[in-house]
Amino acid sequence: LKCYKSVSEIKKRVDLAVIVIPPEFSNKAVLECAKKGVKGCIIITAGYKEVGGEGAKREEELEKIVKRYKIRCIGPNCLGVFNPSSGVDTLFLPVFKLKRPEDGKIAIIAQSGAFGSVLLDLAADSGLGISKFVSYGNAVDIDEADLIKFFGNDKETKAITAYIEGVKNGRKFLETCYKVSRKKPIIVLKAGKSSKGSEAATSHTGSLAGKYSIYKGAFKQCGIIEALTIEQMFDFSRILSYESEIKGNRVAVVTNGGGFGVLSTDAIERNGLNLVEFEEEVRKKLQKVLPNYAKVHNPLDLIGDATPERYRGALEILMDYEGVDVILVVALMQTASMNSQIIDIFADLKQEYKKPFVVCMAGGEYTRIHSSNLEKLGIPVYPTPTRAADSIKALYDYWNWRRKHKNYRSNHQNFNY
Amino acid sequence: LKCYKSVSEIKKRVDLAVIVIPPEFSNKAVLECAKKGVKGCIIITAGYKEVGGEGAKREEELEKIVKRYKIRCIGPNCLGVFNPSSGVDTLFLPVFKLKRPEDGKIAIIAQSGAFGSVLLDLAADSGLGISKFVSYGNAVDIDEADLIKFFGNDKETKAITAYIEGVKNGRKFLETCYKVSRKKPIIVLKAGKSSKGSEAATSHTGSLAGKYSIYKGAFKQCGIIEALTIEQMFDFSRILSYESEIKGNRVAVVTNGGGFGVLSTDAIERNGLNLVEFEEEVRKKLQKVLPNYAKVHNPLDLIGDATPERYRGALEILMDYEGVDVILVVALMQTASMNSQIIDIFADLKQEYKKPFVVCMAGGEYTRIHSSNLEKLGIPVYPTPTRAADSIKALYDYWNWRRKHKNYRSNHQNFNY
Numbered sequence: 046l047k048c049y050k051s052v053s054e055i056k057k058r059v060d061l062a063v064i065v066i067p068p069e070f071s072n073k074a075v076l077e078c079a080k081k082g083v084k085g086c087i088i089i090t091a092g093y094k095e096v097g098g099e100g101a102k103r104e105e106e107l108e109k110i111v112k113r114y115k116i117r118c119i120g121p122n123c124l125g126v127f128n129p130s131s132g133v134d135t136l137f138l139p140v141f142k143l144k145r146p147e148d149g150k151i152a153i154i155a156q157s158g159a160f161g162s163v164l165l166d167l168a169a170d171s172g173l174g175i176s177k178f179v180s181y182g183n184a185v186d187i188d189e190a191d192l193i194k195f196f197g198n199d200k201e202t203k204a205i206t207a208y209i210e211g212v213k214n215g216r217k218f219l220e221t222c223y224k225v226s227r228k229k230p231i232i233v234l235k236a237g238k239s240s241k242g243s244e245a246a247t248s249h250t251g252s253l254a255g256k257y258s259i260y261k262g263a264f265k266q267c268g269i270i271e272a273l274t275i276e277q278m279f280d281f282s283r284i285l286s287y288e289s290e291i292k293g294n295r296v297a298v299v300t301n302g303g304g305f306g307v308l309s310t311d312a313i314e315r316n317g318l319n320l321v322e323f324e325e326e327v328r329k330k331l332q333k334v335l336p337n338y339a340k341v342h343n344p345l346d347l348i349g350d351a352t353p354e355r356y357r358g359a360l361e362i363l364m365d366y367e368g369v370d371v372i373l374v375v376a377l378m379q380t381a382s383m384n385s386q387i388i389d390i391f392a393d394l395k396q397e398y399k400k401p402f403v404v405c406m407a408g409g410e411y412t413r414i415h416s417s418n419l420e421k422l423g424i425p426v427y428p429t430p431t432r433a434a435d436s437i438k439a440l441y442d443y444w445n446w447r448r449k450h451k452n453y454r455s456n457h458q459n460f461n462y
Numbered sequence: 463l464k465c466y467k468s469v470s471e472i473k474k475r476v477d478l479a480v481i482v483i484p485p486e487f488s489n490k491a492v493l494e495c496a497k498k499g500v501k502g503c504i505i506i507t508a509g510y511k512e513v514g515g516e517g518a519k520r521e522e523e524l525e526k527i528v529k530r531y532k533i534r535c536i537g538p539n540c541l542g543v544f545n546p547s548s549g550v551d552t553l554f555l556p557v558f559k560l561k562r563p564e565d566g567k568i569a570i571i572a573q574s575g576a577f578g579s580v581l582l583d584l585a586a587d588s589g590l591g592i593s594k595f596v597s598y599g600n601a602v603d604i605d606e607a608d609l610i611k612f613f614g615n616d617k618e619t620k621a622i623t624a625y626i627e628g629v630k631n632g633r634k635f636l637e638t639c640y641k642v643s644r645k646k647p648i649i650v651l652k653a654g655k656s657s658k659g660s661e662a663a664t665s666h667t668g669s670l671a672g673k674y675s676i677y678k679g680a681f682k683q684c685g686i687i688e689a690l691t692i693e694q695m696f697d698f699s700r701i702l703s704y705e706s707e708i709k710g711n712r713v714a715v716v717t718n719g720g721g722f723g724v725l726s727t728d729a730i731e732r733n734g735l736n737l738v739e740f741e742e743e744v745r746k747k748l749q750k751v752l753p754n755y756a757k758v759h760n761p762l763d764l765i766g767d768a769t770p771e772r773y774r775g776a777l778e779i780l781m782d783y784e785g786v787d788v789i790l791v792v793a794l795m796q797t798a799s800m801n802s803q804i805i806d807i808f809a810d811l812k813q814e815y816k817k818p819f820v821v822c823m824a825g826g827e828y829t830r831i832h833s834s835n836l837e838k839l840g841i842p843v844y845p846t847p848t849r850a851a852d853s854i855k856a857l858y859d860y861w862n863w864r865r866k867h868k869n870y871r872s873n874h875q876n877f878n879y
Binding site for chain 2: 092097137162167169236245246305308311320338340381407412
């Protein structure tokens with residue numbers, strides 16, 4: 046590759062600069078880029094606000110350059126961006142250690158670089174596609190609100206998930222999220238909730254993590270779905286990017302393992318969802334497709350000898366049944382009578398009906414082959430009933446918020462500051 | 463294989479009968495076994511108490527046979543047993559669908575057959591060894607308390623984990639668990655917590671799931687560690703079977719990713735554990751093994767360019783430091799400076815020090831190779847800081863209970879019935 050001493054030596058136009066030199070020289074490089082007319086730069090270099098002292102001064106200086114020359118910056122102290130469809134990849138981590146995910150519908154925003162890299166690696170490993178990834182570090186210019194706004198207008202993105210330690214500008218963040226949430230879901234994992242966790246966040250990305258209770262309230266107001274764990278970031282993103290509107294919170298559970306029916310019921314009740322009783326007419330229909338030793342109620346136990354065809358029979362009835370808004374289907378693949386036909390049946394249901402359904406499949410390799418095939422069809426699959434029920438709750442919360450805020454105008458009156 | 467019309471035709475002694483014929487004939491088969499002098503039988507057959515009506519009568523009849531002839535029974539309506547060291551395997555599920563785990567130290571008890579099969583499959587898939595597995599279904603004779611007592615005396619078992627919908631005999635269960643908990647940990651996932659979940663449990667295994675609050679109190683009294691999810695059943699079993707005593711709740715966090723340090727801190731505080739401040743002397747020692755741009759506090763961020771040797775330096779100091787009882791080590795393998803040497807370092811620490819430590823490694827294939835190698839060395843590894851911190855809490859709760867109950871006599875006075 047041809048190298049230059051300085052960006053000013055380059056004759057052609059430069060679209061993007063990626064700064065990876067030591068902090069003593071990084072501001073100078075940004076300044077040269079700005080003077081040259083480079084539109085955007087990503088500053089990977091660390092040693093800014095997060096280290097205090099000299100670093101804090103360095104960041105102030107950088108901010109002045111950025112403002113004066115209006116060059117848009119991601120970073121410093123970040124990993125940069127990854128875009129599977131265009132191939133742009135500023136991550137400085139080797140591919141054999143950190144796999145890159147395929148093209149998909151979920152945008153990932155991570156303040157922390159290491160955290161972001163783990164998210165990418167996990168997404169790639171579980172076959173989850175992403176639209177774009179941004180690690181934005183200290184956010185000297187572009188912050189979480191800018192990114193959420195951008196992804197709100199990005200056609201390749203159906204859901205946005207973000208790891209946030211602290212929000213830079215509360216009002217801007219709230220207003221942006223309120224607008225975007227009315228178009229597509231935003232899922233946020235907030236770190237630095239505890240008092241010591243908040244201190245740790247300050248020395249990590251120089252963020253003021255602030256009071257968690259305030260964040261929690263703000264998230265609710267602007268339709269953000271909060272993830273409490275890394276697993277939930279993905280679990281909620283999947284259901285919210287695959288499924289369209291859910292009309293209410295009335296859940297039916299269909300299972301071939303009684304214990305999983307009990308655990309599903311516990312998780313549904315804990316989430317405040319409604320495990321409805323089936324009406325007499327539906328019970329009669331269901332009884333016809335079930336063996337005579339099966340009892341019809343909700344959770345509906347298809348019994349351990351259930352075949353894929355028995356699933357089809359029961360699920361078609363529940364899909365047509367207006368008393369139910371969503372179905373949690375437990376399909377344990379370990380039993381003798383279960384086989385790969387179940388995939389075709391779920392695929393048919395997904396195509397024929399609009400009613401959302403999620404699948405719970407728990408187990409090892411044989412199970413995983415089936416669950417990853419369902420994911421490719423856009424059906425969310427979860428490894429435990431708890432995670433399936435929590436995800437249904439996220440879907441319900443989002444659409445419930447969106448319906449309520451359908452006719453609101455996005456202005457200050459919507460928020461209790 | 464030579465077949466017989468009836469067990470009474472067999473001339474030789476029979477140790478164990480496995481009953482897998484339809485329910486109309488199963489009691490007669492048990493009776494024949496009892497008369498022949500067979501010591502134990504496993505009744506896989508379903509169609510007993512759990513279906514009500516005829517089934518309930520069938521179960522009463524079975525109970526009479528069992529009591530009269532003193533034949534010990536597991537089941538009915540169960541999967542039976544699996545013992546990796548002896549090879550006894552009564553599971554009627556094909557191995558390609560349900561892998562069997564290797565020999566190990568954790569005993570699994572599951573009332574639900576389907577649930578038990580998933581646990582086995584998950585254990586096999588994650589390389590977790592088990593000592594024995596029992597699915598006991600309706601518990602006409604041998605119940606959860608009998609099994610816990612048995613595993614309490616089983617030399618191959620270091621920790622017992624159980625999935626329970628309802629306890630048959632509360633007093634017997636409490637007293638057994640109290641005694642066993644003083645020798646080895648018991649981890650229980652209780653299903654049927656909600657009112658509808660409790661109803662579902664009744665129609666599943668005919669159990670009276672009872673009030674959850676009563677169970678919760680009872681578990682606490684007799685030292686049972688409660689798992690709230692399937693993941694926690696394994697997470698807690700691993701730390702409790704690998705690690706020996708933990709002296710207190712003072713935690714140090716060491717990480718190469720700042721965000722994971724923040725999340726660890728949140729999870730430690732949520733669990734009521736103590737993220738101690740390091741004393742001046744220790745801080746000085748730590749500063750010597752760290753680069754000058756690293757700040758020394760807890761969580762200790764070794765910075766993204768941390769090498770395995772830097773981990774060794776910091777961890778040796780914290781292992782020697784008496785102000786800390788346990789270390790949560792986050793080791794993200796995605797960075798350029800991390801490599802497989804980290805395994806040797808953790809192995810050395812495990813051998814040289816008694817202080818417990820857990821590792822958090824998050825990521826895809828490259829990460830998994832390392833975490834499964836650590837598991838083989840008896841070091842518990844978790845995929846998220848939350849799960850690592852929750853597991854430390856389980857270890858602390860167990861040993862805290864055990865120290866308090868060291869000198870108690872096991873009698874009724876210990877319980878508030």
